[in-house]
Amino acid sequence: MISIVCGVDVSKAKLDAAVLPVGSRGSFANDPEGIAALAAFCLEAGVELVVMEATGGLERQAYLALWERNLACALVNPRSVRRFAEAMGVLEKTDAIDADVIARFAHAIDVKPSPPPSPTQQRLSALVARLRQVTDDLVAQKQRRAAARDDETRQSLDEAIAFFVRQSKKLEGEIASMIDDDPLWARLAAAFRKIKGVASRTVARLMAELPEIGVYDNKAIAKLAGLAPLADDSGARSGKRRIRGGRAGVRSILFLVAAIAARFDDSLRDFRDRLLAVNRLDALTPKRSESSPGSAGVAVGV
Template sequence: MTKIICGVDVSKSRLDAAVSSPKAFASFANDASGIAALASFCRRHGVELAVMEATGGFERKAFLLLWEEGVASALVNPRNVRCFAEAMGAMEKTDPIDAAMIARFAIAKDIKPMEPPTKAQQRLKALVARLRQVTDDLTVQKQRRSAAADDETLASLDEVIALLKRQSKRLEGEIASMIDDDPLWAKLAETFRSIKGVAGRTVARLMADLPEIGVFDNKAVSKLVGLAPLADDSGRRSGQRHIRGGRASVRSVLFLVAEIARRFDDGLAALHRRLTEAGKKKMVVRVALAHKLLVRLNAKARDARAEFANAT
Protein backbone atom coordinates (compact mmCIF):
# COMPACT_ATOMS: atom_id res chain seq x y z
CA MET A 1 0.00 0.00 0.00
CA THR A 2 1.36 3.43 -0.97
CA LYS A 3 2.38 5.62 1.93
CA ILE A 4 0.84 9.04 2.44
CA ILE A 5 3.75 11.42 1.88
CA CYS A 6 3.97 15.14 2.51
CA GLY A 7 6.46 16.87 0.22
CA VAL A 8 7.83 20.09 1.72
CA ASP A 9 9.44 22.75 -0.44
CA VAL A 10 11.74 24.76 1.83
CA SER A 11 12.83 28.37 1.53
CA LYS A 12 14.33 30.76 4.07
CA SER A 13 10.98 32.12 5.22
CA ARG A 14 8.37 29.59 4.04
CA LEU A 15 7.45 25.93 3.95
CA ASP A 16 5.13 24.83 1.14
CA ALA A 17 3.61 21.41 1.82
CA ALA A 18 1.79 19.06 -0.56
CA VAL A 19 0.19 15.78 0.56
CA SER A 20 0.27 12.96 -1.98
CA SER A 21 -3.16 11.42 -1.36
CA PRO A 22 -5.72 12.78 -0.89
CA LYS A 23 -4.17 15.82 -2.51
CA ALA A 24 -3.85 18.83 -0.21
CA PHE A 25 -1.62 21.91 -0.17
CA ALA A 26 -0.78 24.50 2.47
CA SER A 27 1.91 27.06 3.18
CA PHE A 28 3.55 27.80 6.55
CA ALA A 29 6.16 30.13 7.98
CA ASN A 30 9.60 28.57 8.41
CA ASP A 31 9.70 29.16 12.16
CA ALA A 32 8.75 27.22 15.28
CA SER A 33 5.04 28.11 15.17
CA GLY A 34 4.82 27.48 11.43
CA ILE A 35 6.52 24.10 11.80
CA ALA A 36 4.10 23.17 14.59
CA ALA A 37 1.23 24.08 12.24
CA LEU A 38 2.84 21.96 9.50
CA ALA A 39 3.00 19.02 11.91
CA SER A 40 -0.73 19.44 12.68
CA PHE A 41 -1.44 19.57 8.93
CA CYS A 42 0.47 16.29 8.48
CA ARG A 43 -1.36 14.56 11.31
CA ARG A 44 -4.71 15.78 10.04
CA HIS A 45 -4.06 14.19 6.64
CA GLY A 46 -2.61 10.94 8.01
CA VAL A 47 0.87 11.67 6.68
CA GLU A 48 3.35 8.87 7.37
CA LEU A 49 6.46 10.68 6.20
CA ALA A 50 7.40 14.31 5.56
CA VAL A 51 10.11 14.71 2.93
CA MET A 52 12.08 17.85 2.14
CA GLU A 53 15.15 18.76 0.13
CA ALA A 54 18.48 19.52 1.77
CA THR A 55 18.69 23.22 0.92
CA GLY A 56 21.81 24.55 2.59
CA GLY A 57 20.51 24.59 6.15
CA PHE A 58 17.08 26.21 5.77
CA GLU A 59 15.51 22.77 6.19
CA ARG A 60 17.34 21.91 9.43
CA LYS A 61 14.90 23.41 11.92
CA ALA A 62 11.85 21.92 10.17
CA PHE A 63 13.45 18.49 9.98
CA LEU A 64 14.32 18.41 13.69
CA LEU A 65 11.11 19.98 15.00
CA LEU A 66 8.88 17.71 12.91
CA TRP A 67 10.51 14.72 14.58
CA GLU A 68 9.92 16.35 17.98
CA GLU A 69 6.27 16.77 16.98
CA GLY A 70 6.05 13.06 16.20
CA VAL A 71 6.14 13.39 12.39
CA ALA A 72 8.74 11.12 10.76
CA SER A 73 10.89 13.06 8.28
CA ALA A 74 13.57 12.55 5.66
CA LEU A 75 15.89 14.66 3.53
CA VAL A 76 16.52 14.13 -0.18
CA ASN A 77 18.98 15.48 -2.72
CA PRO A 78 17.47 18.47 -4.60
CA ARG A 79 19.37 17.59 -7.78
CA ASN A 80 17.80 14.13 -7.81
CA VAL A 81 14.33 15.61 -7.35
CA ARG A 82 14.88 18.09 -10.20
CA CYS A 83 16.07 15.33 -12.54
CA PHE A 84 13.05 13.23 -11.56
CA ALA A 85 10.70 16.16 -12.25
CA GLU A 86 12.18 16.70 -15.71
CA ALA A 87 11.98 12.97 -16.45
CA MET A 88 8.29 13.11 -15.52
CA GLY A 89 7.78 16.01 -17.94
CA ALA A 90 7.28 18.65 -15.22
CA MET A 91 9.17 21.60 -16.71
CA GLU A 92 7.24 24.22 -14.73
CA LYS A 93 8.72 25.20 -11.39
CA THR A 94 6.59 26.77 -8.68
CA ASP A 95 6.55 26.12 -4.94
CA PRO A 96 3.33 24.01 -5.03
CA ILE A 97 4.63 22.02 -8.02
CA ASP A 98 7.99 21.48 -6.32
CA ALA A 99 6.34 20.29 -3.09
CA ALA A 100 4.11 17.85 -4.98
CA MET A 101 7.08 16.60 -7.00
CA ILE A 102 9.07 15.94 -3.81
CA ALA A 103 6.17 13.77 -2.60
CA ARG A 104 6.04 11.88 -5.92
CA PHE A 105 9.81 11.38 -5.86
CA ALA A 106 9.65 10.02 -2.29
CA ILE A 107 6.96 7.52 -3.29
CA ALA A 108 8.83 6.40 -6.41
CA LYS A 109 12.12 5.96 -4.53
CA ASP A 110 10.46 4.50 -1.43
CA ILE A 111 12.26 7.01 0.79
CA LYS A 112 12.59 5.88 4.40
CA PRO A 113 12.52 8.02 7.56
CA MET A 114 15.90 9.50 8.43
CA GLU A 115 16.56 9.45 12.16
CA PRO A 116 17.54 12.90 13.45
CA PRO A 117 21.01 13.39 14.93
CA THR A 118 21.36 13.44 18.68
CA LYS A 119 21.90 16.72 20.51
CA ALA A 120 25.55 15.79 20.97
CA GLN A 121 25.94 15.03 17.25
CA GLN A 122 24.34 18.35 16.36
CA ARG A 123 26.66 20.24 18.70
CA LEU A 124 29.76 18.42 17.44
CA LYS A 125 28.82 19.17 13.84
CA ALA A 126 28.28 22.85 14.65
CA LEU A 127 31.62 23.10 16.48
CA VAL A 128 33.52 21.39 13.67
CA ALA A 129 31.86 23.63 11.06
CA ARG A 130 32.75 26.72 13.09
CA LEU A 131 36.35 25.55 13.50
CA ARG A 132 36.60 25.13 9.74
CA GLN A 133 35.29 28.70 9.25
CA VAL A 134 37.76 30.12 11.79
CA THR A 135 40.63 28.22 10.15
CA ASP A 136 39.69 29.58 6.72
CA ASP A 137 39.41 33.12 8.13
CA LEU A 138 42.79 32.75 9.81
CA THR A 139 44.39 31.73 6.52
CA VAL A 140 42.91 34.79 4.79
CA GLN A 141 44.10 37.17 7.52
CA LYS A 142 47.62 35.74 7.42
CA GLN A 143 47.73 36.22 3.65
CA ARG A 144 46.62 39.81 4.07
CA ARG A 145 49.29 40.37 6.70
CA SER A 146 52.02 39.10 4.38
CA ALA A 147 50.94 41.73 1.83
CA ALA A 148 50.52 44.59 4.33
CA ALA A 149 53.17 47.28 4.65
CA ASP A 150 52.10 50.02 7.11
CA ASP A 151 52.24 49.56 10.87
CA GLU A 152 48.60 50.48 11.48
CA THR A 153 47.32 47.77 9.13
CA LEU A 154 49.74 45.22 10.57
CA ALA A 155 48.57 46.02 14.11
CA SER A 156 44.93 45.64 13.09
CA LEU A 157 45.61 42.31 11.37
CA ASP A 158 47.64 41.03 14.33
CA GLU A 159 44.68 41.77 16.60
CA VAL A 160 42.29 39.82 14.36
CA ILE A 161 44.75 36.94 13.98
CA ALA A 162 45.21 36.71 17.76
CA LEU A 163 41.42 36.59 18.23
CA LEU A 164 41.02 33.86 15.62
CA LYS A 165 43.83 31.81 17.18
CA ARG A 166 42.14 32.01 20.57
CA GLN A 167 38.84 30.93 19.07
CA SER A 168 40.51 28.09 17.18
CA LYS A 169 42.19 26.83 20.35
CA ARG A 170 38.94 27.03 22.32
CA LEU A 171 36.97 25.19 19.63
CA GLU A 172 39.61 22.46 19.38
CA GLY A 173 39.40 22.01 23.15
CA GLU A 174 35.59 21.79 23.12
CA ILE A 175 35.66 19.24 20.30
CA ALA A 176 38.33 17.13 21.98
CA SER A 177 36.37 17.16 25.26
CA MET A 178 33.18 16.04 23.52
CA ILE A 179 34.94 13.14 21.84
CA ASP A 180 36.81 12.08 25.00
CA ASP A 181 33.61 12.22 27.09
CA ASP A 182 31.70 9.86 24.78
CA PRO A 183 32.93 6.24 25.20
CA LEU A 184 32.11 5.19 21.62
CA TRP A 185 33.55 8.33 20.07
CA ALA A 186 36.69 7.94 22.21
CA LYS A 187 37.05 4.36 21.00
CA LEU A 188 36.63 5.39 17.37
CA ALA A 189 39.10 8.27 17.78
CA GLU A 190 41.73 5.91 19.21
CA THR A 191 41.14 3.52 16.32
CA PHE A 192 41.39 6.20 13.64
CA ARG A 193 44.60 7.62 15.11
CA SER A 194 46.25 4.21 14.76
CA ILE A 195 46.74 5.20 11.11
CA LYS A 196 49.76 7.49 11.00
CA GLY A 197 48.80 10.83 9.50
CA VAL A 198 45.27 10.86 10.93
CA ALA A 199 45.21 13.66 13.50
CA GLY A 200 42.63 15.27 15.77
CA ARG A 201 41.00 17.50 13.18
CA THR A 202 40.52 14.59 10.79
CA VAL A 203 38.93 12.53 13.56
CA ALA A 204 36.59 15.43 14.40
CA ARG A 205 35.59 15.84 10.75
CA LEU A 206 34.81 12.14 10.41
CA MET A 207 32.77 12.11 13.64
CA ALA A 208 30.83 15.23 12.71
CA ASP A 209 30.27 14.81 8.98
CA LEU A 210 30.31 11.03 8.57
CA PRO A 211 28.56 9.52 11.61
CA GLU A 212 27.66 6.49 9.45
CA ILE A 213 31.30 5.35 9.30
CA GLY A 214 31.58 1.76 10.49
CA VAL A 215 27.82 1.26 10.12
CA PHE A 216 27.58 1.16 6.31
CA ASP A 217 29.50 -1.28 4.13
CA ASN A 218 32.49 -0.07 2.12
CA LYS A 219 30.55 0.45 -1.10
CA ALA A 220 27.77 2.43 0.58
CA VAL A 221 30.13 4.65 2.58
CA SER A 222 32.21 5.34 -0.55
CA LYS A 223 29.09 6.50 -2.41
CA LEU A 224 28.07 8.56 0.60
CA VAL A 225 31.38 10.44 0.58
CA GLY A 226 31.52 10.64 -3.22
CA LEU A 227 34.64 8.50 -3.68
CA ALA A 228 33.04 5.66 -5.62
CA PRO A 229 33.79 6.03 -9.36
CA LEU A 230 30.49 5.71 -11.21
CA ALA A 231 30.20 3.53 -14.31
CA ASP A 232 29.42 5.18 -17.67
CA ASP A 233 29.09 2.19 -19.99
CA SER A 234 26.68 1.58 -22.83
CA GLY A 235 26.72 -1.42 -25.14
CA ARG A 236 30.30 -2.04 -26.22
CA ARG A 237 31.41 1.38 -25.06
CA SER A 238 33.25 1.49 -21.78
CA GLY A 239 33.21 5.10 -20.65
CA GLN A 240 35.55 6.82 -18.23
CA ARG A 241 34.41 6.61 -14.63
CA HIS A 242 34.04 9.75 -12.53
CA ILE A 243 33.16 10.56 -8.96
CA ARG A 244 30.18 12.82 -8.36
CA GLY A 245 28.21 14.19 -5.43
CA GLY A 246 28.81 13.06 -1.88
CA ARG A 247 30.07 14.88 1.19
CA ALA A 248 32.69 17.33 0.01
CA SER A 249 33.89 18.21 3.51
CA VAL A 250 34.88 14.59 4.22
CA ARG A 251 36.27 14.04 0.75
CA SER A 252 38.53 17.10 0.93
CA VAL A 253 40.10 16.08 4.24
CA LEU A 254 40.64 12.51 3.00
CA PHE A 255 42.51 13.85 -0.04
CA LEU A 256 44.91 15.70 2.27
CA VAL A 257 45.32 12.93 4.84
CA ALA A 258 45.85 10.20 2.22
CA GLU A 259 48.72 12.19 0.76
CA ILE A 260 50.34 12.38 4.21
CA ALA A 261 49.55 8.79 5.20
CA ARG A 262 51.13 7.29 2.07
CA ARG A 263 54.54 8.49 3.30
CA PHE A 264 54.26 6.10 6.24
CA ASP A 265 51.98 3.35 4.90
CA ASP A 266 53.41 0.72 2.57
CA GLY A 267 50.02 -0.18 1.08
CA LEU A 268 49.12 3.40 0.18
CA ALA A 269 52.66 4.05 -1.07
CA ALA A 270 52.54 0.97 -3.31
CA LEU A 271 49.16 2.02 -4.74
CA HIS A 272 50.46 5.52 -5.44
CA ARG A 273 53.57 4.16 -7.14
CA ARG A 274 51.66 1.64 -9.26
CA LEU A 275 49.12 4.19 -10.52
CA THR A 276 51.75 6.85 -11.14
CA GLU A 277 53.94 4.47 -13.12
CA ALA A 278 50.88 3.43 -15.14
CA GLY A 279 50.51 7.07 -16.23
CA LYS A 280 47.25 7.74 -14.40
CA LYS A 281 46.18 11.35 -14.00
CA LYS A 282 46.93 13.05 -10.70
CA MET A 283 43.23 13.32 -9.80
CA VAL A 284 42.71 9.62 -10.47
CA VAL A 285 45.60 8.83 -8.11
CA ARG A 286 44.23 11.18 -5.44
CA VAL A 287 40.78 9.60 -5.61
CA ALA A 288 42.21 6.07 -5.44
CA LEU A 289 44.33 6.90 -2.38
CA ALA A 290 41.46 8.66 -0.60
CA HIS A 291 39.13 5.75 -1.40
CA LYS A 292 41.59 3.18 -0.04
CA LEU A 293 42.05 5.26 3.12
CA LEU A 294 38.27 5.58 3.58
CA VAL A 295 37.76 1.83 3.19
CA ARG A 296 40.45 1.21 5.80
CA LEU A 297 38.94 3.74 8.21
CA ASN A 298 35.49 2.22 7.68
CA ALA A 299 36.79 -1.28 8.44
CA LYS A 300 38.53 -0.06 11.58
CA ALA A 301 35.38 1.78 12.67
CA ARG A 302 33.27 -1.34 12.07
CA ASP A 303 35.61 -3.42 14.24
CA ALA A 304 35.70 -0.75 16.93
CA ARG A 305 31.90 -0.52 17.04
CA ALA A 306 31.61 -4.31 17.33
CA GLU A 307 34.20 -4.40 20.10
CA PHE A 308 32.46 -1.57 21.93
CA ALA A 309 29.07 -3.28 21.62
CA ASN A 310 30.42 -6.56 22.97
CA ALA A 311 32.04 -4.79 25.91
CA THR A 312 28.85 -3.00 27.01
Protein backbone atom coordinates in the same frame (compact mmCIF):
# COMPACT_ATOMS: atom_id res chain seq x y z
CA MET B 1 4.71 1.42 1.67
CA ILE B 2 3.88 4.88 3.02
CA SER B 3 0.65 6.11 1.44
CA ILE B 4 0.25 9.75 2.55
CA VAL B 5 3.27 11.97 1.93
CA CYS B 6 3.79 15.70 2.40
CA GLY B 7 6.34 17.27 0.08
CA VAL B 8 7.83 20.50 1.45
CA ASP B 9 9.70 23.02 -0.66
CA VAL B 10 12.03 24.97 1.63
CA SER B 11 13.18 28.54 1.17
CA LYS B 12 14.63 31.06 3.60
CA ALA B 13 11.27 32.75 4.21
CA LYS B 14 8.66 30.02 3.79
CA LEU B 15 7.71 26.38 3.58
CA ASP B 16 5.38 25.31 0.77
CA ALA B 17 3.64 21.98 1.38
CA ALA B 18 1.70 19.56 -0.82
CA VAL B 19 0.06 16.38 0.50
CA LEU B 20 -0.45 13.42 -1.82
CA PRO B 21 -2.74 11.73 -2.60
CA VAL B 22 -5.00 13.96 -0.50
CA GLY B 23 -4.29 17.05 -2.59
CA SER B 24 -4.05 19.50 0.33
CA ARG B 25 -1.69 22.46 -0.04
CA GLY B 26 -0.39 25.14 2.27
CA SER B 27 2.30 27.77 2.71
CA PHE B 28 3.93 28.54 6.06
CA ALA B 29 6.60 30.84 7.39
CA ASN B 30 9.98 29.22 7.95
CA ASP B 31 10.05 30.13 11.64
CA PRO B 32 8.92 28.36 14.85
CA GLU B 33 5.31 29.53 14.53
CA GLY B 34 5.12 28.56 10.85
CA ILE B 35 6.68 25.17 11.52
CA ALA B 36 4.14 24.51 14.27
CA ALA B 37 1.38 25.36 11.80
CA LEU B 38 2.94 23.02 9.22
CA ALA B 39 2.99 20.22 11.82
CA ALA B 40 -0.69 20.78 12.60
CA PHE B 41 -1.47 20.81 8.86
CA CYS B 42 0.32 17.45 8.39
CA LEU B 43 -1.32 15.83 11.39
CA GLU B 44 -4.77 16.92 10.23
CA ALA B 45 -4.12 15.42 6.78
CA GLY B 46 -2.90 12.13 8.27
CA VAL B 47 0.58 12.52 6.80
CA GLU B 48 2.85 9.53 7.42
CA LEU B 49 6.06 11.05 6.05
CA VAL B 50 7.25 14.61 5.43
CA VAL B 51 9.85 14.89 2.67
CA MET B 52 12.02 17.91 1.95
CA GLU B 53 15.15 18.62 -0.04
CA ALA B 54 18.53 19.10 1.62
CA THR B 55 19.04 22.81 0.93
CA GLY B 56 22.25 23.64 2.74
CA GLY B 57 20.76 24.14 6.18
CA LEU B 58 17.56 26.08 5.49
CA GLU B 59 15.59 22.90 6.11
CA ARG B 60 17.32 22.05 9.39
CA GLN B 61 14.99 23.89 11.79
CA ALA B 62 11.81 22.44 10.28
CA TYR B 63 13.30 18.97 9.91
CA LEU B 64 14.31 18.73 13.59
CA ALA B 65 11.12 20.39 14.89
CA LEU B 66 8.85 18.01 12.95
CA TRP B 67 10.69 14.99 14.33
CA GLU B 68 10.23 16.41 17.83
CA ARG B 69 6.49 16.47 17.11
CA ASN B 70 6.60 12.76 16.16
CA LEU B 71 6.29 13.45 12.44
CA ALA B 72 8.66 11.22 10.47
CA CYS B 73 10.78 13.17 7.98
CA ALA B 74 13.19 12.41 5.16
CA LEU B 75 15.74 14.49 3.29
CA VAL B 76 16.27 13.92 -0.43
CA ASN B 77 18.80 15.08 -3.00
CA PRO B 78 17.57 18.20 -4.88
CA ARG B 79 19.31 17.07 -8.07
CA SER B 80 17.47 13.74 -8.03
CA VAL B 81 14.14 15.52 -7.55
CA ARG B 82 14.83 17.91 -10.44
CA ARG B 83 15.75 15.05 -12.76
CA PHE B 84 12.59 13.23 -11.72
CA ALA B 85 10.55 16.33 -12.54
CA GLU B 86 12.13 16.60 -15.99
CA ALA B 87 11.55 12.90 -16.64
CA MET B 88 7.88 13.47 -15.76
CA GLY B 89 7.73 16.38 -18.19
CA VAL B 90 7.43 19.00 -15.44
CA LEU B 91 9.66 21.80 -16.71
CA GLU B 92 8.01 24.65 -14.81
CA LYS B 93 9.47 25.56 -11.45
CA THR B 94 7.62 27.37 -8.66
CA ASP B 95 7.58 26.71 -4.94
CA ALA B 96 4.13 25.12 -5.12
CA ILE B 97 5.09 22.95 -8.10
CA ASP B 98 8.32 21.90 -6.39
CA ALA B 99 6.43 20.81 -3.26
CA ASP B 100 4.12 18.68 -5.39
CA VAL B 101 7.07 17.16 -7.30
CA ILE B 102 8.86 16.29 -4.04
CA ALA B 103 5.77 14.43 -2.82
CA ARG B 104 5.41 12.58 -6.15
CA PHE B 105 9.13 11.71 -6.08
CA ALA B 106 8.81 10.29 -2.56
CA HIS B 107 5.83 8.16 -3.63
CA ALA B 108 7.56 6.90 -6.77
CA ILE B 109 10.78 5.70 -5.14
CA ASP B 110 9.29 4.85 -1.74
CA VAL B 111 11.46 7.19 0.32
CA LYS B 112 12.14 6.01 3.86
CA PRO B 113 12.35 8.21 6.98
CA SER B 114 15.81 9.53 7.82
CA PRO B 115 15.96 10.12 11.60
CA PRO B 116 18.01 13.11 12.75
CA PRO B 117 21.45 12.64 14.27
CA SER B 118 21.76 12.44 18.03
CA PRO B 119 22.21 15.67 20.01
CA THR B 120 25.87 14.72 20.55
CA GLN B 121 26.40 14.26 16.81
CA GLN B 122 24.66 17.56 16.09
CA ARG B 123 26.88 19.38 18.60
CA LEU B 124 30.05 17.84 17.15
CA SER B 125 29.01 18.84 13.62
CA ALA B 126 28.27 22.39 14.78
CA LEU B 127 31.62 22.71 16.58
CA VAL B 128 33.58 21.34 13.61
CA ALA B 129 31.77 23.69 11.22
CA ARG B 130 32.49 26.64 13.51
CA LEU B 131 36.16 25.66 13.79
CA ARG B 132 36.45 25.70 10.00
CA GLN B 133 34.88 29.17 9.93
CA VAL B 134 37.26 30.46 12.61
CA THR B 135 40.24 28.95 10.77
CA ASP B 136 39.21 30.66 7.54
CA ASP B 137 38.79 33.98 9.40
CA LEU B 138 42.20 33.55 11.03
CA VAL B 139 43.89 32.96 7.68
CA ALA B 140 42.19 36.05 6.24
CA GLN B 141 43.27 38.24 9.17
CA LYS B 142 46.88 37.03 8.90
CA GLN B 143 46.90 37.83 5.19
CA ARG B 144 45.60 41.32 5.90
CA ARG B 145 48.24 41.70 8.64
CA ALA B 146 51.00 40.84 6.18
CA ALA B 147 49.73 43.49 3.76
CA ALA B 148 49.15 46.22 6.39
CA ARG B 149 51.49 49.22 6.29
CA ASP B 150 50.50 51.44 9.25
CA ASP B 151 50.86 50.64 12.96
CA GLU B 152 47.24 51.34 13.85
CA THR B 153 45.93 48.85 11.29
CA ARG B 154 48.47 46.22 12.36
CA GLN B 155 47.48 46.64 16.00
CA SER B 156 43.81 46.20 15.15
CA LEU B 157 44.59 43.08 13.12
CA ASP B 158 46.78 41.68 15.90
CA GLU B 159 43.82 41.95 18.28
CA ALA B 160 41.57 40.18 15.80
CA ILE B 161 44.17 37.43 15.26
CA ALA B 162 44.53 36.92 19.00
CA PHE B 163 40.74 36.62 19.34
CA PHE B 164 40.48 33.98 16.59
CA VAL B 165 43.45 32.05 18.03
CA ARG B 166 41.64 31.88 21.40
CA GLN B 167 38.44 30.79 19.69
CA SER B 168 40.30 28.11 17.72
CA LYS B 169 41.98 26.65 20.81
CA LYS B 170 38.71 26.64 22.74
CA LEU B 171 36.87 24.84 19.94
CA GLU B 172 39.66 22.32 19.47
CA GLY B 173 39.54 21.53 23.20
CA GLU B 174 35.77 21.04 23.20
CA ILE B 175 35.93 18.81 20.12
CA ALA B 176 38.75 16.71 21.60
CA SER B 177 36.78 16.25 24.83
CA MET B 178 33.69 15.10 22.93
CA ILE B 179 35.67 12.54 20.96
CA ASP B 180 37.46 11.24 24.07
CA ASP B 181 34.14 10.88 25.94
CA ASP B 182 32.53 8.73 23.22
CA PRO B 183 33.82 5.11 23.21
CA LEU B 184 33.36 4.56 19.45
CA TRP B 185 34.80 7.94 18.47
CA ALA B 186 37.75 7.43 20.81
CA ARG B 187 38.59 4.05 19.24
CA LEU B 188 38.23 5.40 15.72
CA ALA B 189 40.35 8.45 16.53
CA ALA B 190 43.09 6.23 17.97
CA ALA B 191 43.04 4.09 14.82
CA PHE B 192 43.15 7.12 12.49
CA ARG B 193 45.96 8.80 14.42
CA LYS B 194 48.19 5.76 13.88
CA ILE B 195 48.44 6.90 10.25
CA LYS B 196 51.14 9.53 9.85
CA GLY B 197 49.82 12.76 8.40
CA VAL B 198 46.34 12.43 9.93
CA ALA B 199 45.74 15.42 12.21
CA SER B 200 43.18 15.73 15.00
CA ARG B 201 41.18 18.22 12.93
CA THR B 202 40.93 15.69 10.11
CA VAL B 203 39.64 13.04 12.52
CA ALA B 204 37.05 15.46 13.92
CA ARG B 205 35.83 16.42 10.44
CA LEU B 206 35.42 12.77 9.46
CA MET B 207 33.43 12.12 12.64
CA ALA B 208 31.22 15.13 11.95
CA GLU B 209 30.62 14.68 8.21
CA LEU B 210 30.68 10.89 8.01
CA PRO B 211 29.00 9.65 11.22
CA GLU B 212 28.35 6.27 9.59
CA ILE B 213 32.07 5.42 9.78
CA GLY B 214 32.66 2.61 12.24
CA VAL B 215 29.04 1.51 11.86
CA TYR B 216 28.65 0.70 8.13
CA ASP B 217 30.95 -1.69 6.27
CA ASN B 218 33.83 -0.51 4.10
CA LYS B 219 31.95 -0.70 0.81
CA ALA B 220 29.03 1.34 2.12
CA ILE B 221 31.41 3.97 3.54
CA ALA B 222 33.26 4.19 0.21
CA LYS B 223 29.98 4.79 -1.61
CA LEU B 224 28.86 7.45 0.88
CA ALA B 225 32.16 9.25 0.37
CA GLY B 226 31.83 8.99 -3.42
CA LEU B 227 34.89 6.75 -3.70
CA ALA B 228 33.25 3.52 -4.86
CA PRO B 229 33.70 2.74 -8.59
CA LEU B 230 30.19 2.45 -10.04
CA ALA B 231 29.23 -0.16 -12.60
CA ASP B 232 28.67 1.01 -16.19
CA ASP B 233 27.77 -2.18 -18.05
CA SER B 234 25.23 -2.77 -20.79
CA GLY B 235 24.70 -6.06 -22.58
CA ALA B 236 28.09 -7.46 -23.55
CA ARG B 237 29.80 -4.13 -22.91
CA SER B 238 31.76 -3.80 -19.71
CA GLY B 239 32.28 -0.10 -19.15
CA LYS B 240 34.98 1.56 -17.11
CA ARG B 241 33.93 2.08 -13.52
CA ARG B 242 34.25 5.64 -12.28
CA ILE B 243 33.54 7.36 -8.99
CA ARG B 244 30.88 10.04 -8.69
CA GLY B 245 28.36 11.41 -6.24
CA GLY B 246 28.83 11.04 -2.52
CA ARG B 247 29.89 13.66 0.00
CA ALA B 248 32.26 16.06 -1.68
CA GLY B 249 33.63 17.51 1.57
CA VAL B 250 34.58 14.09 2.92
CA ARG B 251 36.08 13.02 -0.41
CA SER B 252 38.25 16.12 -0.68
CA ILE B 253 39.71 15.70 2.81
CA LEU B 254 40.35 11.98 2.19
CA PHE B 255 42.20 12.75 -1.06
CA LEU B 256 44.42 15.16 0.86
CA VAL B 257 45.00 12.72 3.71
CA ALA B 258 45.84 9.90 1.28
CA ALA B 259 48.39 12.06 -0.52
CA ILE B 260 50.11 12.97 2.75
CA ALA B 261 49.93 9.47 4.27
CA ALA B 262 51.48 7.91 1.15
CA ARG B 263 54.68 9.84 1.89
CA PHE B 264 55.16 7.96 5.16
CA ASP B 265 53.51 4.57 4.62
CA ASP B 266 55.10 2.23 2.05
CA SER B 267 52.00 0.02 1.79
CA LEU B 268 49.74 2.99 1.03
CA ARG B 269 52.22 4.31 -1.52
CA ASP B 270 52.43 0.90 -3.23
CA PHE B 271 48.64 0.63 -3.28
CA ARG B 272 48.38 4.09 -4.86
CA ASP B 273 50.98 3.18 -7.48
CA ARG B 274 49.11 -0.03 -8.37
CA LEU B 275 45.88 1.92 -8.88
CA LEU B 276 47.65 4.48 -11.05
CA ALA B 277 49.26 1.72 -13.11
CA VAL B 278 45.88 0.07 -13.72
CA ASN B 279 44.38 3.42 -14.69
CA ARG B 280 47.17 4.11 -17.17
CA LEU B 281 46.76 0.63 -18.66
CA ASP B 282 43.02 1.17 -19.05
CA ALA B 283 43.64 4.51 -20.77
CA LEU B 284 45.98 2.84 -23.29
CA THR B 285 43.67 -0.11 -24.04
CA PRO B 286 41.81 0.50 -27.33
CA LYS B 287 38.04 0.41 -27.14
CA ARG B 288 36.19 -2.22 -29.16
CA SER B 289 32.45 -2.41 -29.66
CA GLU B 290 30.27 -5.47 -30.23
CA SER B 291 29.99 -4.54 -33.91
CA SER B 292 33.73 -4.15 -34.54
CA PRO B 293 35.40 -6.76 -36.84
CA GLY B 294 36.76 -9.73 -34.96
CA SER B 295 34.97 -8.95 -31.75
CA ALA B 296 32.96 -12.18 -31.95
CA GLY B 297 30.18 -10.48 -30.02
CA VAL B 298 32.41 -9.68 -27.05
CA ALA B 299 33.14 -6.05 -26.19
CA VAL B 300 36.36 -5.09 -24.49
CA GLY B 301 35.59 -1.96 -22.51
CA VAL B 302 37.79 0.34 -20.50
